[in-house]
Amino acid sequence: MSLESYRCDMEGCSRCSSCKWIPLAQIRSQRWSQVCPSVWHNDFHAYSGSGKLNVALSILDGRSDFDESAADIFYACTMCGGCDVGCKVYRNDIDLTDTFHEARARAVELGFARLEHLQLVENMRAENNVFGLPRDERADWAADTSLLDANSEQVDILFHVGCRFSYDESQRDDLLAAVEILRTTGKRVGTSGTAEACCGQRAYECGFDSELHNFGDDMVNRVRTSGASMVAVACSDCFGAFNYLYPRNGKDLGVPVRHISEIAAELAADGSLVGAFSTPNATAAARPRVVTYHDPCHLGRRGEDYAGEFDGPKIDRPDNTRRDGRGGRYDAPRDVLKSLPGVTFVEMQRVREFSWCCGAGGGCAEGSESFSIAVATERLEEALSTGADTLATSCPWCVTNFTSAREQMRADGDHREIEIIGISELAARQISGEVPVTITTTATTCEEAAT
Numbered sequence: 001m002s003l004e005s006y007r008c009d010m011e012g013c014s015r016c017s018s019c020k021w022i023p024l025a026q027i028r029s030q031r032w033s034q035v036c037p038s039v040w041h042n043d044f045h046a047y048s049g050s051g052k053l054n055v056a057l058s059i060l061d062g063r064s065d066f067d068e069s070a071a072d073i074f075y076a077c078t079m080c081g082g083c084d085v086g087c088k089v090y091r092n093d094i095d096l097t098d099t100f101h102e103a104r105a106r107a108v109e110l111g112f113a114r115l116e117h118l119q120l121v122e123n124m125r126a127e128n129n130v131f132g133l134p135r136d137e138r139a140d141w142a143a144d145t146s147l148l149d150a151n152s153e154q155v156d157i158l159f160h161v162g163c164r165f166s167y168d169e170s171q172r173d174d175l176l177a178a179v180e181i182l183r184t185t186g187k188r189v190g191t192s193g194t195a196e197a198c199c200g201q202r203a204y205e206c207g208f209d210s211e212l213h214n215f216g217d218d219m220v221n222r223v224r225t226s227g228a229s230m231v232a233v234a235c236s237d238c239f240g241a242f243n244y245l246y247p248r249n250g251k252d253l254g255v256p257v258r259h260i261s262e263i264a265a266e267l268a269a270d271g272s273l274v275g276a277f278s279t280p281n282a283t284a285a286a287r288p289r290v291v292t293y294h295d296p297c298h299l300g301r302r303g304e305d306y307a308g309e310f311d312g313p314k315i316d317r318p319d320n321t322r323r324d325g326r327g328g329r330y331d332a333p334r335d336v337l338k339s340l341p342g343v344t345f346v347e348m349q350r351v352r353e354f355s356w357c358c359g360a361g362g363g364c365a366e367g368s369e370s371f372s373i374a375v376a377t378e379r380l381e382e383a384l385s386t387g388a389d390t391l392a393t394s395c396p397w398c399v400t401n402f403t404s405a406r407e408q409m410r411a412d413g414d415h416r417e418i419e420i421i422g423i424s425e426l427a428a429r430q431i432s433g434e435v436p437v438t439i440t441t442t443a444t445t446c447e448e449a450a451t
């Protein structure tokens, strides 16, 4: 595809601004009614979904140059898809994020790529991970887990760990809890160890398509070698890559992709999730918590199943190829949370396909840090407004960004408390009545390790 191939999307924009808000029928308060972090933060139409389409059309028509300021507008975007869903709910049916992706690919071609994004891609090419940490250390976390080596042994489930979970010690408890959940299925679970590589999603979102293709081919080969009948992930970025971007870009894993929240929800439904974490010595009662849940964009609206392309007029487009967000994974993580002892579950106002983004996506955590943290802080405010003492989510990138935002709030003198936690770790804590693995405040994040 090319930027030119989305001309009809640009020309089809009616300037209705529905892409700036969650749908009218969903709005319960003005305070939590916006959906686009970019126009919210920059407060100027050009930064909205519609505005970006206008800028792209102006470039195609020769009324504007594709210059640094145009690139700034396309990069000031978390690629969250909120605008895309808003437009489709109102049946305007414009493919905004696909258009933005092509604009970013054009920015890379023209030499406007962000330095941080170039570094990210360089890291991936050198060490197979986004942080540039040694590839030989990718599986160090698994030293005591006895997971099977999927490179040499037949497995039922190939667990793709992902870059952040592999290297980020601060999220080790969530990762180890995910492993326990996978083991509870009774299937043979393995990983690719140090042969595992990045899914390529973060580079693709920044406009570097070839990384997705190269890492995609590698992943396809490793799945075939493993003999697995399922790929399991605990990272939402990896889920969105494998479930949508890979098939859309011709990378057929040949097996279904399941997020850990889906697997945990099935175990919770048949009563066996408790077996993953109950111990003979667990005597403490589950800590009472008020928990709210943040929908990661790539497990939700941007992680919908790929249903093929439709080349006809958009008015005839079948619902399952419209990508209006309804096919995201929203119920499974909520079912897990509601099943846990001690948990009172409350919802925020912007949820499911109308969720507010965590701010980490689209290369913003790397290239637009203050914007990224502002977006995460806004979500923490929304979570706090529910009265929750715990914000659970199912993506390590969201956990990282929310944690950074909370640290910034504390540095600014705001000491309101909310615990940020992945759902696997929360399940372990609530069921076991104790912290299953000690978390130390000095745990190394991958950003610290890379510097």
Ligand code: SF4
Residues within 6 Å of the ligand: 012, 013, 014, 015, 016, 017, 018, 019, 020, 049, 050, 053, 086, 087, 090, 092, 093, 094, 096
């Ligand atoms: S909702 Fe769609 S048609 Fe309306 S302004 Fe946004 S992109 Fe344009």
Ligand code: SF4
Residues within 6 Å of the ligand: 035, 036, 037, 038, 039, 047, 048, 049, 052, 076, 077, 078, 079, 080, 081, 082, 083, 084, 096, 097
């Ligand atoms: S993808 Fe998200 S941040 Fe970017 S324009 Fe759309 S709603 Fe705004």
